[in-house]
Amino acid sequence: MIARWPCSGAGGPVDELAVAFDRKRRFRLLVVPPLFEEMNRTRRLLVETLRRLDAGGIDGFLPDLPGCNESPQRFEDQSLYAWRAAMAQAARHFAATHVLAVRGGALVFPVILPGWVLEPVKGATILRQLLRARMLAAREAGVDEDMATLLEVGRTEGLDLAGYRCGPALIAGLESARAEDEGQIEIRQSDLGGGGALWLRAEPGEDAAQADALARRIIESIAA
Known part of the structure; x- marks a missing residue:
């Protein structure tokens, strides 16, 4: 199997x-x-x-x-x-x-x-959901994050999202990807x-x- x-x-x-x-x-x-x-x-x-x-x-x-x-x-x-x-x-x-x-x-x-x-x-929908989850968790910990800044960092350095370490290539790909x-x-x-x-x-x-x-x-x- x-x-x-x-x-x-x-x-x-x-x-x-x-x-x-x-x-x-x-x-x-x-x-x-x-x-x-x-x-x-x-x-x-x-x-x-x-x-x-x-x-x-x-x-x-x-x-x-x-x-x-x-x-x-x-x-x-x-x-x-x-x-x-x-x-x-x-x-x-x-x-x-x-x-x-x-x-x-x-x-x-x-x-x-x-x-x-x-x-x-869409990839952008997945990415927004992941970013919102991170922002919510950060807010509960007393830290303010905004989506635009996170995306800017993600495109160059990658981001930790929902327990996954996402590299810059994955972040950039999700931003524009549509189902073929x-x-x-x-x-x-x-x-x-x-x-x-x-x-x-x-x-x-x-x-x-x-x-x-x-x-x-x-x-x-x-x-x-």
């Missing part, structure tokens, strides 16, 4: 990990997770979706983004460009035929593959039923009904 895949790193090639349901079948789905804490909050949903796809005859792969989870790479060395290149490498290694990008994952997914994007979000679209099908949260978005919860969670709905949407679309 855990597979290794070769990835380029700042210091040379490294092995990254992926959750894998691989039976060498015709359809093979690469899942590109959300960024930052949204990745942790939705991981169970994405693994359960892959489990259902496996039962439906579709192979699935959920790779770690470099610098995240069990990755041997440093987070501060990462950029949207590096993540985009890594996901392209993962797609080639696993011979993916389709892709599902979730939230901020839509900023770095292999656009040459057909597939789906779940509630894509090459004909992938957009899925809205409302398409998955009445449950709330897991990425909005304070802690990681799961929702079997949403995993069912997401897997069913993919299976029906591939079979069409």
